[in-house]
Amino acid sequence: MKEPTYWKRSRGAYRILIIISALMVIISVAALFFFTDDTGTEEDNTPSNKEYTTIPTTNDDPNTIIDGIHVRTGLVEAEGLMAVVTNCTTCHSAQLVIQNRMDRDRWIATIRWMQKTQNLWGLGDNEAVIVNYLVTNYPPINKGRRQALSQVEWYELKE
Ligand code: HEC
Incomplete structure (x- = not known):
């Protein structure tokens, strides 16, 4: 028995609908990708982060x-x-x-x-x-309290 033509036509429309929705998903994922990428760079450029990276680290010499x-x-x-x-x-x-x-x-x-x-x-x-x-x-110490600090070089905390 032959399928009625209106059913065939609606199947065609269904396919087109699927293709359109797939395209929309792809486009929104791409948009999201670009969008988040932009905000990411913005955050990295905040002054406080830049300052932070200029603090000297000991990473260069493992035996600092x-x-x-x-x-x-x-x-x-x-x-x-x-x-x-x-x-x-x-x-x-x-x-x-x-x-x-x-x-x-x-x-x-x-x-x-x-x-x-x-x-x-x-x-x-x-x-x-x-x-x-x-x-x-690292010898044993018998004192109940830690010893008083000696030879302390005080320094001012920089902001
Ligand atoms: C081959 C592996 C290994 C090496 C190298 C090693 N240890 Fe240990 N050590 C251990 C293990 C395992 C323990 C037990 C750790 C635990 O209890 O969590 C331990 C425990 C210790 C403890 C604690 C002991 C206690 O009574 O709680 C000290 C102190 C210690 N080690 C000192 C040293 C010293 C000093 C050296 C260098 C000479 C050294 N270890 C090298 C494996 C090692």
Whole structure:
């Protein structure tokens, strides 16, 4: 049985409708793309953002020292620092080192424990250097309060 012609015609109209709506979707997506792109650049150009990017960063040198602190790790600058940075900050944060204060025996015991249970490698000649650094800079403190600040160089905060 032949389809009635009005049905055929309406199917044609339906197709055209689909094509038109598809075009509209494409156009609106394109418009949205250009629109958001514009506002994005506008935001990046706000003065405060520009100023922010001119603040000197330490990204250039990973081993920048500021006020006696190795900025990337927070470790104190002293003899043996780089041996500690290389050997002690790969598995965990240097904070784990900094927040612990121990005497020589306990630092060595901690290293042995990591070597036994955590796959810490043999430190060779560096072990003495590292332990000296740790004992010198992170010894146990028995005081209930932190010590008074000394040798403070005050500086004015720039806006
Ligand atoms: C091979 C990996 C690895 C390396 C390298 C490593 N550690 Fe650890 N260390 C660990 C793991 C794992 C722990 C346990 C972490 C935890 O408890 O979350 C740990 C824990 C510690 C702790 C805390 C111990 C405690 O009693 O809570 C200290 C302090 C520490 N490490 C110091 C060091 C020092 C100093 C070095 C350099 C000689 C070093 N680590 C290098 C794996 C390592």
